[in-house]
Amino acid sequence: MSVRLESPPRPAGVGMTTRASSAWAALAGVVSVTAFLASAEAVAWVTGAGGSPLFGVGSAAIDLAPAAVKNLMVSLFGTGDKVALFVLMGVLLVAITAGAGVLEHRRPPGGKIVFGIGGVVALVAVLTRADSTSLDGAPTAVGTVVSLVVLTALMTRLHRWEASTEPGWAAATVPEPPLRGPGLERRGFLVMAIAVGAASVVVGTGARLVNATRANVGALRDALTLPAPAQAAPAVPAGASLDVEGITPYVTPNADFYRIDTALQVPSIDPAEWSLRIHGLVDREIEISFDELLALPLEEHYATLSCVSNEVGGDLIGTALWLGYPIRALLERAGPQSGADMVLSTSSDGFTAGTPLSVLVDDGTDAILAVGMNGEPLPQQHGFPVRMVVPGLFGYVSATKWVVDLEVTRFADTEGYWTPRGWDALGPVKLESRIDTPKAGASVDAGRVPIAGVAWHPHTGVSGVEVRIDGGAWVAAELAESVSADTWVQWVHRWDATPGDHTVQVRATGADGVTQSETPLPPAPNGAEGWDEHTITVR
Incomplete structure (x- = not known):
């Protein structure tokens, strides 16, 4: 018996509710995308880890993101920005493919078109990477075909399940073989969905781990012995690290x-x-x-x-x-x-x-x-x-x-x-200072409290740091030593804290005599400014 790639039209008057059928159709879309990712990763194990569509699309998203979006991601998630991107991609994939499943159920072949467009987008993203090869498109192509086959098969079983819930289902016109009753048809859909989903998770995760391990050069790095420097760096002065x-x-x-x-x-x-x-x-x-x-x-x-x-x-x-x-x-x-x-x-x-x-x-x-x-x-x-x-x-x-x-x-x-x-072409580092301790919102005992942190102006150097409490006069902090002007410097101000809530601010002065600006500026296009933005409150 031949297998048709076209999803059959939904029979009229099915007994299953529209909400329930849409939910199961959405599940079919999500299972299909897991099959896409798993099969693509499995093929990438053969052709090369660089063909992973997940990384190809993610890299393209990073490249195409406006400066404002990139800055927002970094400001919100810091060094976890890439993990956040993967989470966001996962949420979008689930939403889009669930919608594609519903569309395929109601308006075939709309869902297949969505999957096909997604496959083309992923293929372009993979093949336009700077380090792509001629084989890197194979995982995406195979994954797209597999997802279409899975989506078609699941939709066929879902329509059979729906038809079996209609009164008089035994006389319903459906593709061969004949309907087996609501229970068996439901089981046929769920068994396939669960089996494909579970297999996709196992195969996809395993292939991704193998691909990551194969591409890992950690062993080569661990075996590398670097030569001794012909010119060693000066020792870090004992006074460079404050005991705070x-x-x-x-x-x-x-x-x-x-x-x-x-x-x-x-x-x-x-x-x-x-x-x-x-x-x-x-x-x-x-x-x-x-x-x-x-x-x-x-x-x-x-x-x-x-x-x-x-x-x-x-x-x-x-x-x-x-x-x-x-x-x-x-x-x-x-x-x-x-x-x-x-x-x-x-x-x-x-x-x-x-x-x-x-x-x-x-x-x-x-x-x-x-x-x-x-x-x-x-x-x-x-x-x-x-x-x-x-x-x-x-x-x-x-x-x-x-x-x-x-x-x-x-x-x-x-x-x-x-x-x-949109970022500045030259990018010189600006004069900055930071309070490390106490942390914003911290509670401290009244009495002598060290307020300490770091300040930097690489290649220029820092000549002084001042601290201000509750908007009062600026007081010079103790400045530690440093190896050179190319590194930051630690500082400390020993504050006689009184009961109550207090605000703390810090500003630095560079070796060129310029004092850190008070006026707030965002990171884009050439670095943040404004010591007033770093006001902390302690109790």
């Missing part, structure tokens, strides 16, 4: 270092296959391998990096000890040509950042191609095997992770990823 409970450590552990980037799936790059190409407006094109990079005289530098999306008083910032090779030395070998003023760096996943050439060739700026972080190879999520570190610039114009290409060019000729989305 709750204050941010001077050096941020790798596990606590913030992560904000556009990579929905962390790139997995075998160091043996990595290379960096320097080209464009240069006298000599250069290509360097990972082994060649490690053979160069590497340098250590402490540097504080921060995200342009960081709100005043936010935690999207961290300080680490970086090991790498000066970018200016490689650029000198390439020989930038007259008129060039920008270096466009590209990640393995297609992200780009435009960095001023003048900053990268400046002898006073320790801009490096980093291979190490806090004494070990870069963590995979922070750019393994190689990333850029440029003190004094926000990450979106300088700190390209998984970097594979440097093009010497002009700002007039090209733009980095975020610039056409």
Whole structure:
């Protein structure tokens, strides 16, 4: 007996209520999308993990999102923005496919059209990724076909179930074989829905875990031994860390270092296959391998990096000890040509950042191609095997992770990823300060209470920090030592607290004599400002 791909029209006068039939049709749509995802992941196990439609669509969503949406996601969820995106995608998938199921039930083949359009969108998203291959479209194509077959089969069983609930069902006109009665027809629909759904969860989860494990280069990273630096960083002064409970450590552990980037799936790059190409407006094109990079005289530098999306008083910032090779030395070998003023760096996943050439060739700026972080190879999520570190610039114009290409060019000729989305092209880090302790809303004992935190103005330095209680006079805080102007500095003010509710504010002054602005500004387009935005209340 042949299987028809067309859903049969709904028989007139069925006994099942409209609400109930719509609910079961919605379930059929959701089960069909789980079959789509599971079969796609299973095929991706054969063709390559990069073909996953879930990651393809998610990456496309990140790329197409306006700056305001991206900033909202980061401000709401911080480093959990990607988890939030997956949750949002899941909710939308359930809503859309449930609706497609209802549409297919009431107005066939409307649901199939929705699934077909979704498959085309996912296919375009996968194939337009920067690192896509010719085989990456196969998982989406197979998943789309499977979802259409499952949707058709479930709708056929649902219509048979409905017809069997009609009075006089034995005489109803339905596709062969004959109806078996309401109980058996209901069981046929539910058994298929549960079996396909459960199998999809098992197969899809298993395939995703296998794909993630196969693409994981953690073992290669763990086996890597970095060379000793030719130029070691100066020791952190004993006075750089204040003995205050709750204050941010001077050096941020790798596990606590913030992560904000556009990579929905962390790139997995075998160091043996990595290379960096320097080209464009240069006298000599250069290509360097990972082994060649490690053979160069590497340098250590402490540097504080921060995200342009960081709100005043936010935690999207961290300080680490970086090991790498000066970018200016490689650029000198390439020989930038007259008129060039920008270096466009590209990640393995297609992200780009435009960095001023003048900053990268400046002898006073320790801009490096980093291979190490806090004494070990870069963590995979922070750019393994190689990333850029440029003190004094926000990450979106300088700190390209998984970097594979440097093009010497002009700002007039090209733009980095975020610039056409409304962000400033230059991205210098602004002077900021933050209260770490006590926390906003905290209750403290009356008496001597340390108010402490950090302040930063990378590449310029901080010369002073002041604290104000209840809108009174500004009082100078004690400033700790630091390795260099490229890192943040801890500060503390020992406050004689009195009973009651109090407001606390902080502001910093840079080594250039400029005091932190009071006027509030949002992160877009070039970083947040306004110490008044970071007012906390303690009791």
